[in-house]
Amino acid sequence: MPDSNGVSGANIRLENLTKRYPGSAAPAVDNVSMDIKAGELIVFVGPSGCGKSTTLKMINRLIEPTSGKILINDEDVTNIDPVGLRRKVGYAIQSSGLFPHMTVAQNISLVPKMIGWSKGRVDARVAEMLDLVGLDPTEFRGRYPRQLSGGQQQRVGVARALAADPPVLLMDEPFGAVDPITRDHLQDELIRLQHELHKTIVFVTHDFDEAIKLGDRIAVLRERSHIAQFDTPEAILTNPADDFVSGFVGAGAALKRLNLTRVRDVPVVEVPTAGVDDPLQSIFDIMGSGSVTELLLLDRHNRPYKWLRRGDLMRAKGSLARAGTLVSHHVTDDSTLRDALEAVLTDSAGRVAVTGKKGEYLGVVDMETLMNSVQELLQADRLDAIEHRAELADAAGGQVHREQEGAS
Numbered sequence: 001m002p003d004s005n006g007v008s009g010a011n012i013r014l015e016n017l018t019k020r021y022p023g024s025a026a027p028a029v030d031n032v033s034m035d036i037k038a039g040e041l042i043v044f045v046g047p048s049g050c051g052k053s054t055t056l057k058m059i060n061r062l063i064e065p066t067s068g069k070i071l072i073n074d075e076d077v078t079n080i081d082p083v084g085l086r087r088k089v090g091y092a093i094q095s096s097g098l099f100p101h102m103t104v105a106q107n108i109s110l111v112p113k114m115i116g117w118s119k120g121r122v123d124a125r126v127a128e129m130l131d132l133v134g135l136d137p138t139e140f141r142g143r144y145p146r147q148l149s150g151g152q153q154q155r156v157g158v159a160r161a162l163a164a165d166p167p168v169l170l171m172d173e174p175f176g177a178v179d180p181i182t183r184d185h186l187q188d189e190l191i192r193l194q195h196e197l198h199k200t201i202v203f204v205t206h207d208f209d210e211a212i213k214l215g216d217r218i219a220v221l222r223e224r225s226h227i228a229q230f231d232t233p234e235a236i237l238t239n240p241a242d243d244f245v246s247g248f249v250g251a252g253a254a255l256k257r258l259n260l261t262r263v264r265d266v267p268v269v270e271v272p273t274a275g276v277d278d279p280l281q282s283i284f285d286i287m288g289s290g291s292v293t294e295l296l297l298l299d300r301h302n303r304p305y306k307w308l309r310r311g312d313l314m315r316a317k318g319s320l321a322r323a324g325t326l327v328s329h330h331v332t333d334d335s336t337l338r339d340a341l342e343a344v345l346t347d348s349a350g351r352v353a354v355t356g357k358k359g360e361y362l363g364v365v366d367m368e369t370l371m372n373s374v375q376e377l378l379q380a381d382r383l384d385a386i387e388h389r390a391e392l393a394d395a396a397g398g399q400v401h402r403e404q405e406g407a408s
């Protein structure tokens, strides 16, 4: 359960963690130290073979460290028995890792059973977890993994990892094997889940876009898991520590920045609206008033239905049934600005309707809103980066001062 601050995760501390595989000249992970706060979603991102998975798997001791320590809530994980560790740390991997000869329910109940939950409690938990990841329990609990799509298997993999309510969740490229659209959905789902659950999540990917979308903080790793930069996505995008990180960020930092902001965080534009049942005359009256050349017709549930232009009304001949252009796409207030930009660019009139949770109309985003927002965001990031650098310089100055005092 989340505490009063809404946090249910645990702190994780890696201390001088090293892994040397037998027969390898160089360590795969070399002296890595890192502090992860309870409730944070941390992404390890870096090139193939840099040691991301090895570092991750040492946290739940699937791989034993050669030296160094891992502390979860200040407890050394080497002192926790394997069953206790499964209770504390959930684990989800690429291609879901489900056991093919077990049903969905059996897969999800593995750890709860292992730690001795009663049958009733396990059954209820399976249903709760399936609900949580958006699968209907009656339909899915008896299926075998081969009877599920890739995306559904991944959802069950996440449900299984969360079943015993562990404070820590490790995810090793969990969405690596699904198509880009499903991947996008699963990422959105994970963001939603994390808003609800506040676990401490360590997520491995080699996809930088995935890292910025998901991470509260990102650890950009280079060879042997050396940390090139460990900071917020905003700071990494606007202030990469060195050429290695810049190379990883790649081109288009401003576009990537759009992935970090949601439509609900920017001002939407109001456009004139009318309801489908409004008398035609009142719609004529709105259109007749000065500068209004277009209005948005809403259906009976207040959802965007059609765009109506002045010319459409002229041709309407007493009925709106055939007039106007159906609203073919819209974004929600949860969509990223990048999704909104995509929608605005593909819309012939350069604007898109924004809807809320139930599809209700909230406003419109157009090119001007997007451009203004991006300018403001980048400006704010730059100021943050300058402030951050000043703080670091102050801290370093203080350290030198203390050392000098110590020496004297």
Ligand SMILES: Nc1ncnc2c1ncn2[C@@H]1O[C@H](COP(=O)(O)OP(=O)(O)OP(=O)(O)O)[C@@H](O)[C@H]1O
Residues within 6 Å of the ligand: 021, 022, 024, 028, 046, 047, 048, 049, 050, 051, 052, 053, 054, 055, 206
């Ligand atoms: N069991 C093993 N025995 C020997 N070497 C290994 C073993 N597992 C991994 N390695 C080596 O350790 C290094 C780090 O591997 P690791 O799988 O942690 O990297 P990664 O960053 O997760 O890579 P990827 O993104 O390709 O999955 C690699 O050079 C790899 O070849």
